[in-house]
Amino acid sequence: MSMGVGIDNHITEEFIKTDREAFRAWATDALRLFTPDDRERAASLETAHTTTDSILRAWTEQIEPIHHDLEQKRTDTRFKSSLIKALGFGDNEADQAIDYLIDERKQSLVDEVLDNLYPVENGESPFQRNYAQDLLSQSDTTINDFFSRYIDFARATDASEKFDVLLCDPHGSWLERQRAAIQINKERQRTVQHEDTRLEEVEQQLEQITKDPESLVGQIIAKNWNFITILDLRAKYQKHVDALSKEDHKNPNKRLKLFERVTQSFRDHEAEELTRAHKTQSLKALRTINEEVYDLLLEIFDLDNTKRNKLLLDIQRHTRLAQERDLILLIQRNREQFLSERD
Numbered sequence: 001m002s003m004g005v006g007i008d009n010h011i012t013e014e015f016i017k018t019d020r021e022a023f024r025a026w027a028t029d030a031l032r033l034f035t036p037d038d039r040e041r042a043a044s045l046e047t048a049h050t051t052t053d054s055i056l057r058a059w060t061e062q063i064e065p066i067h068h069d070l071e072q073k074r075t076d077t078r079f080k081s082s083l084i085k086a087l088g089f090g091d092n093e094a095d096q097a098i099d100y101l102i103d104e105r106k107q108s109l110v111d112e113v114l115d116n117l118y119p120v121e122n123g124e125s126p127f128q129r130n131y132a133q134d135l136l137s138q139s140d141t142t143i144n145d146f147f148s149r150y151i152d153f154a155r156a157t158d159a160s161e162k163f164d165v166l167l168c169d170p171h172g173s174w175l176e177r178q179r180a181a182i183q184i185n186k187e188r189q190r191t192v193q194h195e196d197t198r199l200e201e202v203e204q205q206l207e208q209i210t211k212d213p214e215s216l217v218g219q220i221i222a223k224n225w226n227f228i229t230i231l232d233l234r235a236k237y238q239k240h241v242d243a244l245s246k247e248d249h250k251n252p253n254k255r256l257k258l259f260e261r262v263t264q265s266f267r268d269h270e271a272e273e274l275t276r277a278h279k280t281q282s283l284k285a286l287r288t289i290n291e292e293v294y295d296l297l298l299e300i301f302d303l304d305n306t307k308r309n310k311l312l313l314d315i316q317r318h319t320r321l322a323q324e325r326d327l328i329l330l331i332q333r334n335r336e337q338f339l340s341e342r343d
Helices: 013-018 020-033 034-044 052-073 077-085 093-116 128-136 140-161 173-211 216-220 226-241 252-278 284-300 305-343
Strands: none
Touching: 013 305, 020 140, 020 284, 020 305, 034 128, 034 140, 052 093, 052 128, 052 140, 077 093, 093 128, 128 140, 128 216, 173 216, 173 305, 216 284, 216 305, 226 252, 226 284, 226 305
């Protein structure tokens, strides 16, 4: 099978990684719906040069669109009138002629496509051509239903192999299904153990960053500040500083005024949020809150290049670790919720 990722709109790589058990259930259902007879039919279509995918593409790209156009001709009154006028048919005769022409064109179209897919070898067409002929001679609905089941089946098997998700084939023997169930249970246990171990490692690394006395990351997180917002403010301030004349650049008062102007809106917003969070009306407490915001921003903005680069690296590392932690927790929640709903 080689249908690839993305055939089913909701079965994405992200879905498989974050909701593994839901994917396993969907894939198992896809295997159940693609019956042994379906699988035998798909296998009967294949040669060294032609695959079931080849037949699918031929159907969707070459045959079905023309079938659709031909079927519209059955009810096309102008087409019918032209036959009656040109050949002198009666009404019923025209209907019969249209049906005959459409059916013949459909058959000749299938023959043309299959001639390309199954070239003659040693004076004979491969026997697989007959199976393909039988499939493509069914009604459009029957053909589409078959390929829909095939697509889901191929998607399920391809994705399960790519992402190493064990499946229990409902059409397997009792022994095969029992063996698969045991393996799936062991896989879940290994996955949980790996996740818990990695989660503990991530939490330890996050704690090291936030408690590092040489880093400001912990203080920024404690105030629940957005890293990107702070970095944007710092970049905006630096841009203004770089635009100063050499004389003004050496003047700390000029730089302080720039700092206050660039951060004013942010400081006011943060002070208001912290005041509301602390539920205080005290002017002294409000002043302390404002000073804490002011002082931490000053410390961030006053970093030299070396310390600023370290802060950036610490922020990047903390962000990656926090995203990994959140992803593991999401995966665990999804698995627990799915399995509990199935019990």
